[in-house]
Amino acid sequence: MAGRGRGSWVLGICVALLVGCGGPPSPDAAPGDVRRLLDRRADAVLDRDAETYRATGGGAAADRAFDNLREVPLQSLRYRLTAFRREGARATATADLRYRIKGYDSEPLTTERALTLEERDGRWYVAAERPAKKATQQLWDQGPVTSVRGAHSLVLGIGRGERQKATLRGYARLADRAVPLVRDAWREKWPERVVVMVPKSLDGMAGLLGAPASGYRGIAAVTTGETGGSGAAPADRVIVNPEAYGVLGEFGKQVVLTHETTHVATRAHTSPATPLWLSEGFADWVGYRGTGRTASQAAPELRRAAQRERLPAELPDDDAFGFSGDAGKLAQAYEGAWLACRMIADQWGEEVLTDFYEAVGAHEKRPGALEDALQDVLDITPEEFTAQWRTYLRAELG
CATH class of the missing domain: 3.30.2010.30 (Zincin-like)
Structure with a gap:
């Protein structure tokens, strides 16, 4: 998903990568050698230079961090200092870490790091580095x-x-x-x-x-x-x-x-206009395409609902794909979405299904996107599409 x-x-x-800090000085207040320190640290990772990396600070923790990273095939890696607060010979800082996986990332991924720095003999060193407070690992x-x-x-x-x-x-x-x-x-x-x-x-x-x-x-x-x-x-x-x-x-x-x-x-x-039933249903349609799995085999929750004459009245909304802990309802949402896309492929054709996906995603905002694509690509209203989907469910699962 x-x-x-x-x-x-x-x-x-x-x-979610931004952290706030109550009234820190401007990043421009950080000494230039802190920026140069972070540049050396990044270059050491890219050059697979463990000695230089350890020299930027951190002791045994730096050795472990470097070892953790050594098999990651990085094309680029850079820190950009965003906040710096000094307290005597110690300082705290945050930096955007931008990196690319070689051969896979067309643009850098950015995450925020929290740094503890210490000054010794007029030079700054990294004492600790970790994800920033609201950043992911x-x-x-x-x-x-x-x-x-x-x-x-x-x-x-x-x-x-x-x-x-x-x-x-x-x-x-x-x-x-x-x-x-x-x-x-x-x-x-x-x-x-x-x-x-x-x-x-x-x-x-x-x-x-x-x-x-x-x-x-x-x-x-x-x-x-x-x-x-x-x-x-x-x-x-x-x-x-x-x-x-x-x-x-x-x-x-x-x-x-x-x-x-x-x-x-x-x-x-x-895009934000793409409903989850379409994005998740399309992904499942590709996943099951050509496998020979029937609707009853791949949609057991909806099959049981059909047997009890309790098929859903509407296509699943975005909230239905939330992780509420109700595995049955979540399964029904995915199954219903898959069968909606499968219906389009069966009754309009596979190329039309991909045209429909692209037409919805071409909109930047939700209002009207789905309705326009249904009309322009499938020549059907939302109400007619839902009714046809429910008929399809009964035929495939009943």
Whole structure:
């Protein structure tokens, strides 16, 4: 699934990256050697220079931080000091950290870091570095990162050793299968590669998303990124919940990664006007496309509702995709969304479904976008579409 926050790694769910500080001096008040210190620290990471990195400060903690980062294939990394407050020989600072994954990010991802600095013999050193108060963690904040490259994928996971590499190769294999499946279904240009991040636990996933773990229990994966407008997705990530993902069979794991890869591919054509039933339903449609799964097999919650003559009266609204803890209702929302997109593909054609998706996403705001696209692309009113969808549900699930 894609995260809730429209217009940021949205993730869909996205990173909230700004922190406030009561009346700090202007960043211009920071000495120039603090900026140069942060430049040396960034260059040391890019140059894989552990000695220089440790010389910027932090002692044993710096050694661990550098080791955590050493397998992350970075193309660029830079700090931009945004606040500095000195108290004697100590100082606190915040900085925007902008970085790009080599071969995957078209634009830098930005996160905010909190720094504790100390001055010794007229020179500044980093005593500690961590995510800023309201910023999300980066994967390397959680431990040593292992990197595995696939043909179309980069998988980054926490933990070292051959066993972990073998596990991450499994993710890369499924992601490499997903990319051609998505390419076959989505004709618009996209990078045709995906970054998959595998934290150690549900709590690790929540740390990367900056949200309570309880909201993602049972969710196998989410996609984070910026929506719409740029013609390219600058820094998408598929973030896996290893606990929920791990209990799936091979088929389920493939559907999940194909679904999330679809969000990566369609990001530039997804806007605040795109309802979640369309973005999630389309991703599921691509995920199940060509698998031979019937509606009854892939939509068990709605099948049970049909048997009780309790099919929903309306398409699921955005709130229906929230993590309320009611797994049955959430499943019904996804199933109903998938079947709406499947209906369009069946009755109007697959190309028309993608035309419809693009037409809705071309709008910047919600009012009127869906109604206009239904009329212009499908030649149908919202009321007629809903009625046709309910008829389709009964025919497929009854």
